[in-house]
Amino acid sequence: MAPSFRPSIYAIDFGTSNSLLAAASADATCPPIPLDDAAADPTILRSVLFFDHENRFSCGARAIRDFVDHGMQGRLIRSTKKYLPDRSFSGTQIGSRTLSIEELIGRFLRTMRERADAHFGVTVERVLLGRPARFAGGPNEDRLAEERLERAAKLAGFQEVSFCPEPVAAAHDVRLDEDRASLVLIADFGGGTSDFTVVRMQGHTLDPAGVLALGGVSVAGDALDGSLMRHKISRHFGAEVTYKVPLGSNVLTMPRAIVEKLCSPADMTTLQHRDVLAFLRDVKAWSLGGEDRERMDQLLCLVEDALAFRVFEAIERTKCALSESPTATFHFSYPSVEIHEDVRRHEFETGSSRAIDTIVQSLDTTVDAAGVSFDDIDVVCCTGGTARVPRIAQALEERFGASKMRRLRSFHSVVQGLAERARQLAA
Numbered sequence: 359m360a361p362s363f364r365p366s367i368y369a370i371d372f373g374t375s376n377s378l379l380a381a382a383s384a385d386a387t388c389p390p391i392p393l394d395d396a397a398a399d400p401t402i403l404r405s406v407l408f409f410d411h412e413n414r415f416s417c418g419a420r421a422i423r424d425f426v427d428h429g430m431q432g433r434l435i436r437s438t439k440k441y442l443p444d445r446s447f448s449g450t451q452i453g454s455r456t457l458s459i460e461e462l463i464g465r466f467l468r469t470m471r472e473r474a475d476a477h478f479g480v481t482v483e484r485v486l487l488g489r490p491a492r493f494a495g496g497p498n499e500d501r502l503a504e505e506r507l508e509r510a511a512k513l514a515g516f517q518e519v520s521f522c523p524e525p526v527a528a529a530h531d532v533r534l535d536e537d538r539a540s541l542v543l544i545a546d547f548g549g550g551t552s553d554f555t556v557v558r559m560q561g562h563t564l565d566p567a568g569v570l571a572l573g574g575v576s577v578a579g580d581a582l583d584g585s586l587m588r589h590k591i592s593r594h595f596g597a598e599v600t601y602k603v604p605l606g607s608n609v610l611t612m613p614r615a616i617v618e619k620l621c622s623p624a625d626m627t628t629l630q631h632r633d634v635l636a637f638l639r640d641v642k643a644w645s646l647g648g649e650d651r652e653r654m655d656q657l658l659c660l661v662e663d664a665l666a667f668r669v670f671e672a673i674e675r676t677k678c679a680l681s682e683s684p685t686a687t688f689h690f691s692y693p694s695v696e697i698h699e700d701v702r703r704h705e706f707e708t709g710s711s712r713a714i715d716t717i718v719q720s721l722d723t724t725v726d727a728a729g730v731s732f733d734d735i736d737v738v739c740c741t742g743g744t745a746r747v748p749r750i751a752q753a754l755e756e757r758f759g760a761s762k763m764r765r766l767r768s769f770h771s772v773v774q775g776l777a778e779r780a781r782q783l784a785a
Contacts, residue, residue: 363388367484367784368474368516369776371524372467372507374439374550374580376769377403379470380777381478384784387777390770391477393470394418402769406667407435407466413453417466422667430664437580437624438462440550442503443493460506464513471514483517486780488524488772491553491574522779523572524548525555528766530775532559532739540736541570545721545754546772547742549579552717556728556735573724579744581713583673584621586701589709591673591688592620594697596657601644612641620657626666635661656695665692680706681746707749717744718753732757741766 365381365388378401381388392400396419408421410432416424425434433452441447441459449458457465475481493503504521511519525544532542539560546553551574558568588597597617600609616634619625628634638661642654660669672690679686680703688699707714725732738758744750745765754763 363478364480365478365482367486367780368471368482369486369488369773369780370467370470371488371527371773371776372439372463373405373548374437374578375405375548377405377466377470378769378773379403379474380773380780381474381482382777382781382784384781387774387781389777390773391474393473394420396420396423399769403470405436405439405466407433407438407462409433409435409452411453415465417469425664425667433627434664434667435462435627436667437550438466440494440576440580440624442506443495443499443576445499445502460509460513463507463510467511467514467516471516483515484520484784485511485516485518486520486522486776486783487511488527488776489521490548490551490576491523491525491555491572492576493551494576520783522776523553523555524772525553525572525574526557526569527773527775527779528739528741528771529555529557529559529569530778532737532764532766541730541734543721543725543735543738543758545738545740545742545745547578547717547740547744547750551576552578552720552744554721554724556725556730570730571724571728573720573727575716575720577713577716577720579674579677579742580623582706582710582744582747583623583670583677585710585713586673586677586688586706587670588617588621590699590701590705591669591697592617594653594656594699595620595660596638596641596650596653599641599650599654600646601641601650602646603644609646623666623670626661627664629661630664656697659692659694663692665695668692676701677706677747678743681748703748710749714747714749714753717750721753722757735762737764738762739764739766739771741771 366383369380371378378390379393380390390401393403394400403418406421408416408424410428449456493500508519525546528544528546542557542559544555553574555572556570597612599612602609619628638658642651645651645654669690672688676686676688684703686701688701690697735758
């Protein structure tokens with residue numbers, strides 16, 4: 359884009375794991391801009407926030423680096439988007455004050471806006487935000503999530519806020535080979551949600567009236583990571599320990615609620631609460647064998663040294679490796695923690711079957727809601743790394759046929775489609 363390009367509206371894909379920003383004017387769009395010079399792809403800003411002990415804020419790759427530089431002390435926050443529809447989550451303690459979820463996300467969006475303003479040399483106060491086809495929960499939770507996201511955008515300095523479902527945005531970025539009417543399924547597999555839309559397109563053009571159905575579910579890549587943690591890795595962190603309380607006769611196991619939090623990178627920080635840590639130390643003291651005590655040591659190290667982010671990074675690498683190979687090895691090395699666990703693809707697929715079935719069922723429901731059959735679909739466009747999970751890829755091919763499958767740009771298709779929609783709004 360020429361240096362003279364002056365956008366009037368930003369298009370932001372605020373994701374559970376990654377976020378991107380493109381821009382538009384009434385007659386042009388701009389590709390995603392660099393937001394993070396420390397990232398391998400500068401256009402991708404990791405949706406990670408960090409606050410040090412003096413409440414200094416950073417995000418993206420810088421947040422991860424600052425977290426390490428501070429000896430993994432401070433608050434590293436990820437997956438904030440997940441909590442938008444959750445009424446029970448109003449905010450979190452940062453230093454001496456509580457920041458609401460709108461303030462947390464608003465701080466992140468403000469950083470994106472300020473970097474974009476500096477990049478273009480303008481001040482932009484309009485934004486088109488992507489949103490899932492459906493946030494978690496029912497209509498009330500969906501409405502709450504959008505209202506919170508709008509308030510966050512206004513805290514970031516945007517005066518006019520619009521929304522577009524992410525799979526519809528991805529449809530704007532579809533480039534069909536022939537200038538003819540086509541029935542297209544867009545499947546957007548993100549970190550927190552899996553979203554689907556069925557649209558009628560004329561060549562490269564999407565008419566908003568051509569959206570036949572929208573659907574989605576709050577189960578995606580993070581849930582598959584959690585299943586790998588639950589079924590293969592969590593035992594190294596005490597999930598299967600046995601213990602007896604003093605003067606008690608019953609053999610007890612780790613409470614299910616703690617195991618579930620251990621399997622969610624977003625929820626694991628709650629294990630740092632003083633009463634939970636005290637309980638975990640008691641379990642270590644009451645455990646029935648040397649191996650159990652060793653694994654409780656590893657769990658305490660995981661919690662006290664805030665290693666959740668690093669552990670789930672290693673889990674994600676293992677999951678990605680299993681998309682290319684029938685076996686992979688989970689590696690995690692840290693002082694007093696050394697784990698090497700072989701994982702077979704069929705083990706991962708068995709452990710994640712419930713999550714995958716939920717995703718596929720949502721896809722089927724969306725196609726049914728459009729009033730069409732699998733055979734009626736001309737093209738299937740997939741975006742997001744989870745589309746490469748073999749069992750999901752197989753389910754898509756079984757329904758639609760391999761010849762109909764197309765890969766969109768995994769990280770850029772949604773934001774580029776948002777930019778095209780933003781241009782229409784600006785016109």
